[in-house]
Amino acid sequence: xxxxxxxxxxxALPAKAEEIVLGLSRDQVAITATFEGSEILIFGAIKRExxxxxxxxxxxxxxxxxxxxxxxxxxxxxxVGIWVNTDSVEVDAAPSFYAVATTAPMRDVLRDIEDLRYRxxxxxxxxxxxxxxxxxxxxxxxxxxxxxxxxxxxxxxGAVDLEDETLFRxxxxxxxxxxxxxxxxxxxxTRNGRVxxxxxxxxxxxxxxxxxxxxxxxxxxxxxxxxxxLSIAIAAGWLASAAFSLLRR
Amino acid sequence: xxxxLPIAEVSVNVFLLLGLGGIVxxxxxxxxxxxxxxxxxxxxxxxxPPAVAVAxxxxxxxxxxxxxxxxxxxxxxxxxxMGTVLLVGGLVGSGLGIILFNYLKALGQVELLVQLCYVVxxxxxxxxxxxxxxxxxxxxxxxxxxxxxxxxNWVHNLPFKMKFRxxxxxxxxxxxxxxxxLVGVLAAIMxxxxxxIMVPAMIYLLGMPTKVVVGTSLFxxxxxxxxxxLLHATxxxxxxxxxxxxxxxxxxxxxxxxxxxGVKMKAEQLRILLALMVLAVCGKLAFDLLVQPAExxxxxxxxxx
Numbered sequence: 182x183x184x185x186x187x188x189x190x191x192x193a194l195p196a197k198a199e200e201i202v203l204g205l206s207r208d209q210v211a212i213t214a215t216f217e218g219s220e221i222l223i224f225g226a227i228k229r230e231x232x233x234x235x236x237x238x239x240x241x242x243x244x245x246x247x248x249x250x251x252x253x254x255x256x257x258x259x260x261v262g263i264w265v266n267t268d269s270v271e272v273d274a275a276p277s278f279y280a281v282a283t284t285a286p287m288r289d290v291l292r293d294i295e296d297l298r299y300r301x302x303x304x305x306x307x308x309x310x311x312x313x314x315x316x317x318x319x320x321x322x323x324x325x326x327x328x329x330x331x332x333x334x335x336x337x338x339g340a341v342d343l344e345d346e347t348l349f350r351x352x353x354x355x356x357x358x359x360x361x362x363x364x365x366x367x368x369x370x371t372r373n374g375r376v377x378x379x380x381x382x383x384x385x386x387x388x389x390x391x392x393x394x395x396x397x398x399x400x401x402x403x404x405x406x407x408x409x410x411l412s413i414a415i416a417a418g419w420l421a422s423a424a425f426s427l428l429r430r
Numbered sequence: 431x432x433x434x435l436p437i438a439e440v441s442v443n444v445f446l447l448l449g450l451g452g453i454v455x456x457x458x459x460x461x462x463x464x465x466x467x468x469x470x471x472x473x474x475x476x477x478x479p480p481a482v483a484v485a486x487x488x489x490x491x492x493x494x495x496x497x498x499x500x501x502x503x504x505x506x507x508x509x510x511x512m513g514t515v516l517l518v519g520g521l522v523g524s525g526l527g528i529i530l531f532n533y534l535k536a537l538g539q540v541e542l543l544v545q546l547c548y549v550v551x552x553x554x555x556x557x558x559x560x561x562x563x564x565x566x567x568x569x570x571x572x573x574x575x576x577x578x579x580x581x582x583n584w585v586h587n588l589p590f591k592m593k594f595r596x597x598x599x600x601x602x603x604x605x606x607x608x609x610x611x612l613v614g615v616l617a618a619i620m621x622x623x624x625x626x627i628m629v630p631a632m633i634y635l636l637g638m639p640t641k642v643v644v645g646t647s648l649f650x651x652x653x654x655x656x657x658x659x660l661l662h663a664t665x666x667x668x669x670x671x672x673x674x675x676x677x678x679x680x681x682x683x684x685x686x687x688x689x690x691x692g693v694k695m696k697a698e699q700l701r702i703l704l705a706l707m708v709l710a711v712c713g714k715l716a717f718d719l720l721v722q723p724a725e726x727x728x729x730x731x732x733x734x735x
Contacts, residue, residue, distance in 0.1 A: 214672070216434040216441060253730040263719040265542050266728070323727035357432060357441030358477075392436040399437055399667050407663030410489050410671045411656055414678055418496030421682030426504070 199239075200228045201368050201380040210355065210364070210386040218357040221245070221384065223366060224350035233346050240283065240290030240371040241341045241349045242301060245384070247278030248362030249308075254320040270320035274308040277360045279328075282337035282351045292374035299369065299376055303334050332356040361386055437670035438482040444676060446476065451490070451677035455684020458494045459501075460692040461629065461644065461704045466491050466622030466655075467552065467711060469677070478673065480541075485662035485669045486677070491623045491655040493678035494685040495648045501689040502645030509596035509642045512606060513649035516628070519607040520654040523614020528661065531619050545715055547620050552712035555630050559705035562634070566698045597638045597646075605636055614654060623651040626708055633701075640697040 206222030223243050252275045258267040281301060283290050291301060300306050303325055328334040333356065341351040353366075363383050370378040388396055399406045434441045450472055458465035466487050473483035502508045534543055588602035609631045617624035628647045632638045638646070663669040692700060 212434055214433055215431075217432045218441070255728050255730060257723060257726045257728070259722070264721075264723055320727065323725075324729060327725065327727065327729055357434065358439065360439055388436060392434065395436045395671060399663070399669070399671075403664040403667060404660070406671070407660045407669060410663065410669050410674060411492060411659055413671065413675060414489050414493035414659075415496050417675070417678050417682050418493045418498075418685075419500065421497045421686055422500035425501075425686040 198229060198231050198234075199370060199372075199377055201370055201378050202226045202228050203368060203380050203382060205366070205382060205384065207384070208382075209384060210359075211389040212359065212361070212387065212392055213389055214391055216357060216359075218359075219355045221353045221355065221366075222350065223353065223368070224348070225368065225380075227347050227349070227370065229347075234372070237373045238285075238289065239343070239346050240285060240369075240374070241343055242284075242290060242367075242369040242371065243282045243341055243351050243353070244301060244306075244367045244369075245278070245280045245353045245355075246276040246306060246365050246367070247360060247386070248364075249274035249276055250360075251275075252324060254324050256320065256323070268320075270317050272307055272321060272324055275324060275328075276306055277362070278333050278355065278364065279303055279306055280335040280337065280353045282335075282340040282353065284339065284341045284343045284349070286338050287336075290371050290374060291369075291376075295371070295374065295376050299367075299379070301367075301369065303336065331358065333358070355386075359386055361388060433672065433676070435478075435482075435670050435673050437668065438478050438486075438673055440477055440479075442476060442478070447673065447676040448680040450476075451680025452684040453680075454677075455494050455681035455686075456688040456691070457684075457707070458491075458625075458681070459498050459685035459688020459690075460695075461625070461688075461700065461707075465494065465681070466624075467548070467620070467626055468707075470620075470622060471711070471715070478670075479668075481666060481668045482670050482673070485659065485666060486673045487622075488655045488658040488662060489669055489671075489674040490677040490681055492652055492659060493674075494681040495623065495652045495655065497682040498685045498689055499645060499648040499652060501686065502648060505645075505693075506596070507642050508645035508649050509594055509638070510649065511592070512594045512597055512599075512636075512638070512642075513646045515592075515603050515606045516610040516613075516646070516650040517653050519610020519612075520614040520617070520624075520650055521657060523611035523616075524618045524654055524658060525614070526611070527615035527618025530615065544620055545719060547616065549712055549716045549719065551616065551620075551627060552708045553716070555627060556705050556708035556712055558634075559630055559701055560709065563698050563702040563705060567702070570698065594638075597636075597642050599636070599638065601636065609635065610650070613650075617654055618658065623655050625651055626704070629704075640701075644692065 203225040210219050252272045253269055254272060255266040255269040257264045260267065281303065287302065296302050296305055304321065307321055307324065325334055341349055343349045364386050366382045366384060368380040369376050431444045432441045433444050450469065454465035454469045457468065469490070470483055470487050473487065474480055499508060588604045590603050591600055592603050593600050609628065613624035613628045616627055625647045628650065629643055632643045632647065633640060659669060
């Protein structure tokens with residue numbers, strides 16, 4: 182038994198022969214009033230103690246995932262001549278944003294078994310357990326289709342540049358309709374489709390300044406916020422009226 | 431120029447919002463409707479989450495109605511007494527409406543109910559007003575035929591009569607209270623001010639002169655929508671003040687222009703235009719219900735609420 186474990190250890194060791202060293206163009210994203218989306222440059226190098234192993238293909242996969250939220254997916258059907266929401270499936274956890282960039286086509290850099298383990302591709306990143314309808318697959322696909330249409334889910338095959346099997350870089354574009362939270366960047370290093378190293382970096386996405394203040398006020402002092410909104414409305418109404426009666430004179 | 435809305439959590443074009451606010455403001459000033467029945471669907475269309483759109487729209491209606499009512503107060507075309515009676519009914523109604531709304535939400539299908547409400551009420555009121563205004567125009571073209579006013583119907587045989595001097599009416603307070611309640615309920619369910627229902631009800635049911643109808647309905651709308659705004663702000667946290675400010679800057683200016691256009695137009699013309707607009711919105715919503723949508727699936731927030 183001990184021999185067996187030792188054997189595994191020896192076999193496992195070479196997997197760490199190559200390691201990721203990472204850099205990010207920004208370590209946080211601030212949502213200001215004029216926020217129009219953002220681009221994050223993810224770059225790094227592969228550190229080696231041994232020479233580059235030949236006859237095996239090196240791949241780099243970069244994923245950026247927003248916070249997970251449950252999502253209700255509803256489907257319309259024709260009932261008595263009108264289109265009505267009939268079936269619905271609740272997806273337990275779907276990232277609010279998900280981008281996956283690779284050095285080569287997905288099937289070349291990642292084996293299915295590894296995808297299952299690390300949940301790298303979009304369908305795997307979405308977790309759906311309790312399905313109430315038989316064809317729950319169609320609902321998950323619809324979720325991906327709608328989010329991809331809003332640039333919230335991106336598949337960027339071949340978007341990672343790899344130089345001399347050592348330096349890699351890619352740019353992920355975050356759209357303007359971002360939700361707040363901790364965004365996780367995962368970088369996977371693969372050899373022949375097997376993950377040999379993983380690196381995780383957290384990029385907090387937060388509202389700042391006026392946006393932050395208003396958001397906090399609305400949630401923590403809702404009544405004051407409501408009254409403030411009303412006073413602004415009434416003041417604006419009065420101002421416009423006063424301004425126009427001045428203009429007429 | 432894009433701006434990020436802190437509560438809606440989307441980025442939209444500033445000028446688009448200002449423009450939308452302005453157009454809806456002009457219509458609001460002209461017809462004495464809050465404009466919610468136009469603005470709320472428009473906000474959905476530009477990608478504002480429905481819950482935020484409904485709540486923020488209520489706040490914006492407060493501003494445009496306030497601006498409009500000031501113009502009417504100056505010209506003494508607001509029946510404050512009638513407005514107060516309608517308001518009492520309205521507050522009761524919106525309270526009931528929110529209870530009904532939450533009950534239906536628990537059953538699901540609330541979205542469908544809202545759409546059906548829009549189609550049915552807009553369709554009914556639009557066609558009623560359209561036919562009536564056409565008749566009125568036809569009559570006014572015939573020489574010698576005077577429009578018959580002051581018909582005595584069941585409304586005039588109810589107890590608790592009250593004198594409404596500005597409207598020149600001596601009627602029971604029960605019909606205006608009922609109108610107020612009905613408008614309040616519908617306002618809460620449909621997320622609108624309810625002017626497009628109240629204006630015809632005041633003209634045809636209560637027999638109020640068209641001149642005071644607009645100002646009085648604006649007066650009532652201010653308070654009902656203010657109440658709704660506070661309810662949304664404290665329970666759902668869905669009032670986006672940045673969105674509201676942008677809409678109301680356009681809205682209040684539009685309302686002032688609209689009120690002045692409204693004064694220059696004949697009552698029949700005004701009514702026929704409002705009727706056409708109501709029918710157009712109704713037609714669009716009915717079309718959406720009847721025709722197969724391009725995307726059968728839609729996303730909503732999960733969680734067991």
